[in-house]
Amino acid sequence: MPRKVIIDCDPGQDDAVALFLAMASPGELDILGVTTVAGNVPLALTQRNARMMCDIAGRRDMRVFAGCERPLRRAPITAEYIHGATGIDGVDVFEPDTPLEAQHAVDFIVDTLRNEVPVTLIPTGPMTNFAAAIEREPSVLDNVEQIVSMGGAMREGGNRSPSAEFNVLADPHAAEIVYNCGRPVTALGLDVTHQVLSTRERVARIRELGNDVAAATAGMLSFFHRYDTRKYGSEGAPLHDPCTVAWLLEPDLFQTKRCNVSVETDSELTMGHTAVDFWHVTDRPHNVDWAYTIDADGFYDLLVERIARFGD
Ligand code: BDR
Numbered sequence: 001m002p003r004k005v006i007i008d009c010d011p012g013q014d015d016a017v018a019l020f021l022a023m024a025s026p027g028e029l030d031i032l033g034v035t036t037v038a039g040n041v042p043l044a045l046t047q048r049n050a051r052m053m054c055d056i057a058g059r060r061d062m063r064v065f066a067g068c069e070r071p072l073r074r075a076p077i078t079a080e081y082i083h084g085a086t087g088i089d090g091v092d093v094f095e096p097d098t099p100l101e102a103q104h105a106v107d108f109i110v111d112t113l114r115n116e117v118p119v120t121l122i123p124t125g126p127m128t129n130f131a132a133a134i135e136r137e138p139s140v141l142d143n144v145e146q147i148v149s150m151g152g153a154m155r156e157g158g159n160r161s162p163s164a165e166f167n168v169l170a171d172p173h174a175a176e177i178v179y180n181c182g183r184p185v186t187a188l189g190l191d192v193t194h195q196v197l198s199t200r201e202r203v204a205r206i207r208e209l210g211n212d213v214a215a216a217t218a219g220m221l222s223f224f225h226r227y228d229t230r231k232y233g234s235e236g237a238p239l240h241d242p243c244t245v246a247w248l249l250e251p252d253l254f255q256t257k258r259c260n261v262s263v264e265t266d267s268e269l270t271m272g273h274t275a276v277d278f279w280h281v282t283d284r285p286h287n288v289d290w291a292y293t294i295d296a297d298g299f300y301d302l303l304v305e306r307i308a309r310f311g312d
């Protein structure tokens, strides 16, 4: 039986690739809905971008919801300087046929968790929608099987501030709620996603698959490449969000360690920092499985194998 999942995202080129990887994997993942949130770009764009990816993947039956327009307590931040003005620069924008559901994403999450047992949540943007659902109705947690999030950083430091990763910095209060919700949480932060580099060879392998999803993926990753390779001086840009789906499909690609992760929500200097107690030097409860290594070649083999399926 495929695992029931809700993907909560802010596409974002890497969110888009995470959606493709999940849509290519119906044997393992039953996508109940795609919920969108303000993050890389404002909500009006993230919900449109998610629907575009469903069109490109030939999955106009996918249910896509728009959620929170702003973080729980802080002012919104965006990342057009990385993702481009559309959030998904690298593909041509069009008005998708995949409809936008009328229901608010947070209502959908609450209703689904009331009725479906059990559900895995996959946040690949600021965690505002899931945190709002938990705040509104804590009992929904009973039906959360697992949370697999992209966010945070320990060894890699921050990518949006010296000490914070973008998704957690964008809504640190939401991240704190999700990490401490009492259900199993796996966090794929920059420590692993910076090991997953979209080198030119890897992007070429995807492009050569020759289907629409492969072309869109290669186009978006090539755009990503320009900014990040300048920033990091690396061979290719890190590919963040698909690590969540890959962990669900092939957990053996990763090494994780259960430990305490606490989020800074007070200091403006270090706001959104994830304090990862990797060496268990405190008595704080072990609330998160923190990922620290990934088999990057194995990850790209998986991605290529799954994207090839769209040509069938
Ligand atoms: C995260 O921030 C966003 O820019 C990406 O989509 C990813 O979810 C990486 O820090």
Ligand code: CA
Binding pocket: 009, 010, 011, 012, 014, 015, 039, 040, 124, 125, 241
């Ligand atoms: Ca994202």
